Amino acid sequence: MAELPNLRRTAQVGQIERRVLMRGTLSLGAVSLLGGCDISDSNAVQGVLAAMSRWNDRVQAALFSGTRLAPVFDERLAVKNFRYNAYYPKQKAPRLDASDYRLELSGLIGDKRPWSVAQLHALPQQSQVTRHVCVEGWSMIGKWTGTPFRTFLERVGADTTARYVGFTCADGYYEGLDMPTALHPQTIMAFQLSDQVLPSEFGFPFKLRIPTKLGFKNPKWVTSITVTNREPPGFWTDRGYNWFSGI
Amino acid sequence: MSHDASLPDVQTHPAIRRVAHWLLALSILIMIGSGWRIYNTSPIFPFNFPETFTLGGDGAIAIVHHNDGGVANAIAWHFAAMWLLAGSVLLYFLHTLVTGHLRRDLLPVGPRSFLRDFIAAATFRLDHRLGEYNAVQKVFYLGVLSAIAMMFVSGLAIWKPVQFQFLTWMFGGFQGARLVHFLFMVAIVGFLVVHVTLVAIVPKTLVAMVVGRASSAPHHISAAE
Incomplete structure (x- = not known):
C-alpha cells in the first residue's frame, strides 16, 4: 500500500478531493457496469450514493442497541499474534514515550486537565475477548483489557447527553x-x-476498542478526545467510507 | 395447465412486473459488481475477480489518492443498491402474490414434473412455449428467488454480526456468513448465465419483458418449421 502524501490535510480538503476523484473513477466503474454507456452526470450519482450512506447512518443508529453485547469468546480462541493493520508499514507506526505523553481533553468536558499514562493505567480495568471485524472482510478474535470508556467520560465530567465524541491520534488519524x-x-x-x-x-498507550464497530472506527495512539454536538470527521469516512460503520 | 396447440402462444407481463424485473436486474448487477470489488480486498479463495468486471472506479487512481483500491466506492454502491434490491424484490413478490402469478404460473412444481421436463430439456425435446413456464423454468425462478432471500439473510449477518448476531451464529460465524454469501452469489450468477442464454435463444421473451406482450405463430406451425 502506498503512503498518503499528506496525512494532516483537513477533513474539508479530503472531502472536496474525494468528490473530484469519484467523478473521475465513477465513469470508469460505470463503463464496466453498463458496457460502454457513460453516466453523463456522475456527480449526481455520487450525490445519491453519499445520500444513501447518510441514510444508512440513520438506519444503523436505529438498529444499534446500547445494551446488546457483542459476542464474547473463550479466551483460548484469542489470537496471540494479532494482525498489524494500518495504511503505512509497521516501522512507521508512532512510538509514543510514556514519560511525555499527555491525553488532551476538550469540548463539553468538565475537567479538561490532561492525563498521563500512569493516571490512565490507574483506572479500573476489565478484559474482553471479542471479534475485530475489518471493513475489508477479514476478522480476528483478540483479548483486550482496559477501562470502560463510559467510566472515563464520567470521571472527567463529560456531558454524556452530547451527541458525539471525537478523537485525534499521533499518526494524524x-x-x-x-x-x-x-x-x-x-x-x-x-x-x-x-x-x-x-x-x-x-x-x-491506548486504543479505543469498540466491538460494535468496524475496525477502522477503533482509533489507536489517541492523543486528544473531544465531546461535541457536531459530527466529528473520520479519516476513512473522508475517503468515502460510511460514517456510522456499526456492526 | 393444458395447452391448445392451435392457438398462438402469448406472453404478457403487466407493467409493474416489468418495472420490478428491470429494477431487480439493475440492482443485482450493481450488487455483483460492487460485491466482487469488496471480495477482492480480502478474498476467501485464492483468486480475485478482474477489476474490469467490478464496480468501484479505477483502483489504481483511488490507491494513489486515498490508499484505497475503490473499496469505499464499492461499499457505497453495495449498501445503496441493497435498498433498490429490497424494494424491487418486495414489489415483485407482492405483485406476483396479488395477481396470482406466483400461484398460477410458478407453483406448483413437483420433483416428477421437474425430472420429466429436465430430461426433455437436456435432450432438446422440450417445447419452450411463451406464456407458460415448464417445470425446469419454475424451479429456476423459484430457485433464484430463494437464492436472493439467502443473500439477504447472509448479507444481514455480515453487515450486523453484533446487532443480528443470531443470524451470524446460524451461518457458523462471521466467516461462515461470508462463505454462504459468496456461494449464493455463484448460484445467482449461474442463473443469470442460463437465463440470458435462454432469452438469446427465444428473443421474444425479451420483447415481452420490455413492451409487455409478445406472441408467436400458432404452436403447431412453429413446430413444423
Missing part, C-alpha cells in the same frame, strides 16, 4: 463516535492486548 456507542459497556480504552501492555504498533 482522526475518528468520531456517536455517544450511544461511546457509552456502550464493551467500548473500552484498551491498555493491553493479549495480556501485554499494548505494543507501540497497536496504539500505545
Whole structure:
C-alpha cells in the first residue's frame, strides 16, 4: 500500500478531493457496469450514493442497541499474534514515550486537565475477548483489557447527553463516535492486548476498542478526545467510507 | 395447465412486473459488481475477480489518492443498491402474490414434473412455449428467488454480526456468513448465465419483458418449421 502524501490535510480538503476523484473513477466503474454507456452526470450519482450512506447512518443508529453485547469468546480462541493493520508499514507506526505523553481533553468536558499514562493505567480495568471485524472482510478474535470508556467520560465530567465524541491520534488519524456507542459497556480504552501492555504498533498507550464497530472506527495512539454536538470527521469516512460503520 | 396447440402462444407481463424485473436486474448487477470489488480486498479463495468486471472506479487512481483500491466506492454502491434490491424484490413478490402469478404460473412444481421436463430439456425435446413456464423454468425462478432471500439473510449477518448476531451464529460465524454469501452469489450468477442464454435463444421473451406482450405463430406451425 502506498503512503498518503499528506496525512494532516483537513477533513474539508479530503472531502472536496474525494468528490473530484469519484467523478473521475465513477465513469470508469460505470463503463464496466453498463458496457460502454457513460453516466453523463456522475456527480449526481455520487450525490445519491453519499445520500444513501447518510441514510444508512440513520438506519444503523436505529438498529444499534446500547445494551446488546457483542459476542464474547473463550479466551483460548484469542489470537496471540494479532494482525498489524494500518495504511503505512509497521516501522512507521508512532512510538509514543510514556514519560511525555499527555491525553488532551476538550469540548463539553468538565475537567479538561490532561492525563498521563500512569493516571490512565490507574483506572479500573476489565478484559474482553471479542471479534475485530475489518471493513475489508477479514476478522480476528483478540483479548483486550482496559477501562470502560463510559467510566472515563464520567470521571472527567463529560456531558454524556452530547451527541458525539471525537478523537485525534499521533499518526494524524482522526475518528468520531456517536455517544450511544461511546457509552456502550464493551467500548473500552484498551491498555493491553493479549495480556501485554499494548505494543507501540497497536496504539500505545491506548486504543479505543469498540466491538460494535468496524475496525477502522477503533482509533489507536489517541492523543486528544473531544465531546461535541457536531459530527466529528473520520479519516476513512473522508475517503468515502460510511460514517456510522456499526456492526 | 393444458395447452391448445392451435392457438398462438402469448406472453404478457403487466407493467409493474416489468418495472420490478428491470429494477431487480439493475440492482443485482450493481450488487455483483460492487460485491466482487469488496471480495477482492480480502478474498476467501485464492483468486480475485478482474477489476474490469467490478464496480468501484479505477483502483489504481483511488490507491494513489486515498490508499484505497475503490473499496469505499464499492461499499457505497453495495449498501445503496441493497435498498433498490429490497424494494424491487418486495414489489415483485407482492405483485406476483396479488395477481396470482406466483400461484398460477410458478407453483406448483413437483420433483416428477421437474425430472420429466429436465430430461426433455437436456435432450432438446422440450417445447419452450411463451406464456407458460415448464417445470425446469419454475424451479429456476423459484430457485433464484430463494437464492436472493439467502443473500439477504447472509448479507444481514455480515453487515450486523453484533446487532443480528443470531443470524451470524446460524451461518457458523462471521466467516461462515461470508462463505454462504459468496456461494449464493455463484448460484445467482449461474442463473443469470442460463437465463440470458435462454432469452438469446427465444428473443421474444425479451420483447415481452420490455413492451409487455409478445406472441408467436400458432404452436403447431412453429413446430413444423
